[in-house]
Amino acid sequence: MEGYSYTIWIVLLPFLVFLLTGVSSLRIRPQLAGWIGTGGILTTLVLSLYTAAQYFLASAPPEGGWPTVTPLDFTWLKFSDTLHVHMGILLDPISVMMLVVISVVSSMVHIYSLGYMKGEHGFARYYAFLSLFSFSMYGLVLATNLFQIYFFWELVGVSSYLLIGFYYDRPSAVAAAKKAFIVTRFADFGFLVGILLLSWHSGTFDFAALTNPDGSGIAEAASATFMGASVLTWALVLIFMGGAGKSAMFPLHIWLPDAMEGPTPVSALIHAATMVVAGVYLVARLFPVYHMSDGPALDIVAWTGAFTALFAAVIAITQEDIKRVLAYSTMSQIGYMMMALGVSGYGAEAGLGFTASMFHLFTHAMFKALLFLGAGAVIHAVHSNIMSDMGGLRRYLPLTHGTFLVACLAIAGIPPFAGFFSKDEILTATMHKNPVLYGVALLVAGLTALYMFRLYFRIFWGEDRRYEHTPHEAPAAMWVPLMLLAVLSTVGGFIPFGHFVTADHLPVGSHLDLTIALTAGGISVAGILAAMALYRKPSAQPDRIAESLGGLYRTVSRKFYIDELYQAVTKKVLFKGIAWPVAWFDRNVVDASMNGIAWLTTRAARAIKGIQSGQVQHYALSFVMGTVALAALFIYWLKR
Amino acid sequence: MIPGVSLLEILTVSTLMFFIGVYGFVTRRNLITILMSLELVLNGAAINFVAFNKYLYPGQPAGQFFTLFLIAVAAAEVALAIAIVINLYRRIKSVEVENVNTLKH
Secondary structure, X not given: OOOOHHHXXXXXXXXXXXXXXXXXXXXXXXXXXXXXXXXXHHHHHHHHHHHHHHHHHOOOOOOOOOOOEEEEEEEEEEOOOOOEEEEEEEEOHHHHHXXXXXXXXXXXXXXXHHHHOOOOOOHHHHHHHHHHHHHHHHHHHOOOEHHHHHHHHHHHHHHHHHHHOOOOOOHHHHHHHHHHHHHHHHHHHHHHHHHHHHHHHHOOOEHHHHOOOOOHHHHHHHHOXXXXXXXXXXXXXXXXXXXXXXXXXXXXXXXXXXXHHOOHHHHHHHHHHOHHHHHHHHXXXXXXXXXXXXXOHHHHHHHHHHHHHHHHHHHHHHOOEHHHHHHHHHHHHHHHHHHHHHHOOOOHHHHHHHHHHHHHHHHHHHHHHHHHHHHHHHHHHHXXXXXXXXXXXXXXXXXXXXXXXXXXXHHHOOOOOHHHHHHHHHHHHHHHHOHHHHHHHHHHHHHHHHHHHHHHHHHHOOOOOOOOOOOOOOOHHHHHHHHHHHHHHHHHHHOOHHHHOOOOOOOOOOOOOHHHHHHHHHHHHHHHHHHHHHHOOOOOHHHHHHHHHOHHHHHHHOHHHHHHHHHHHHHHHHHHHHHHHHHHHHHHHHHHHHHHHHHHHHHHHHHHHXXXXXXXXXXXXXXXXXXXXXXXXXXXXXXX | OOOOOOHHHHHHHHHHHHHHHHHHHHHOOEHHHHHHHHHHXXXXXXXXXXXXXXXXXXXXXXXXXXXXXXXXXXXXXXHHHHHHHHHHHHHHOOOEHHHOOOOOO
């Protein structure tokens, strides 16, 4: 397959823009940096859409399914004949789909930021970091091998760190950036060990060899065992740990809500649509390996996803900060995707979960980015994140209101919006696999509708308050992306995803399961109605319910005390139990022995330094006496 | 080879010269006298060279060559040492060795 060589520019262009705006960020006019960044990303949008059109639309899928194309693959590091690291570009259905997602959301965020971040200190720096992020994310999804994906995985981590800490004069932002970096870095340690295990036993980093459907690439790893499970299972669980860290799965989710300290468009791009789904993408990328492993790896993925989906949805109901509600909602939806991957089989109808997961990733990226950007417009208008400062905004922000409503309907799964179709596929996939997971998924669907419409009604309806500054609609740079994303959130569900994206690259027809559609739709509508009853008009009812739940409510609103638990573990166990004794040993044994040697040397030197008197005759005398002594020694004692 | 004089007698003289020189080098205070003592040490060694050459290896001239070489080196050394002493005198107005002890711990 020729003709994809231009795809290299999708990766390189944002990097060049990053270098250009990053190096000159202090000299260049901020607005110019913004335009350069936006121009760069729009070019990659065109290229990505062109790639997708060429890949998917130019021809019907060939006999053996959608092809895997590698327009570029070169040896980047050569350690030995067997160990070398490649860099390259891999095009297959999921990477092309991710290209579209990233380029669309990133372009919208770039345009939106022209309005949202206007006049902000460090505007050029902001655009440089956005370009760095886009570069890393493109590199991640186009990776041809595990090492490359790890490389770019860390790069997106760095860009996320830089952008969360964008307001570096705010201590909370700095703390959040550090937290995000450390937690994901900790998870990446598992990822790295998993990569090493897998590649040690399979002898390759390359995805094409690893995911070979006859299983020859991973045969050795599957046969070796360690502590009751095959090495392959261990490697896959460890790799999933990396994915769980990036995708904020329980219990590595604690960084995501705090990451909302970053600018809102950043939250939309990195912490809702693209970077946090990298974990899902990773599992999907290695899905054939997960499926062939025969171990509990996929079940772990499914149950972690399901638990996180429920856990985060419950917390989301109690949060007051609109961005945090959205953050927990993101966690919950990513849990949904993970669960769908976990219940999926390989090939034809059994592979529905895989398709559903990718479909939901796609639609979720659109409506969640829209929700965040809408939230940004609200924050822009009222200068607050807290819901109690809002209410009745539908009159002041008609455009934001309309698009936000579309996004809420999409995420709640109301037909014909995008979320309905993808959620329906996930529910179908789980129902065929496990009734417990199906129940969880249905419950989460209801909770999603409840907390999203709680958010919606409390912002745009509720109490009609008087604002000090009358809120005004956002500038065109902000509402145009909102409109485009709203359109995508509306029509995105009609894409026949099963035709394009399946685990084994062979198209399958997708159809709507009417029973499930009706059940899920009913539950979502129930959730919406509940939210409407409670929050449409200002009332004391929600407070009364919270009161009656007492400790339970408090536990949930404090996020199940997970943060406190981590604090306690790090302070009591890590600091007191390990760090403190190690520091003591370092100070009193390692440092002290070195200091002791130095002390001894100075002491000895001080004692004998008087010998050097500066008197030539003293030296001469000792010289002569030494000669005499040596002569005596040779003549009397060493004579044969 | 001097008739009637044995090697031992010559060596006694040269040893005396050498140790008188060493004694002078260690005990004198004046740098010029120290230089003179040094000459005694060198000449004691030179006598040894010639004596061993004449008495033990009469056919080989190596000892005499060394003596000639030693005289030349001694002359150069004296020139250098005198120059140092003169410079020192210009600097500190003294040729007493006690005053030249700044190079110490």
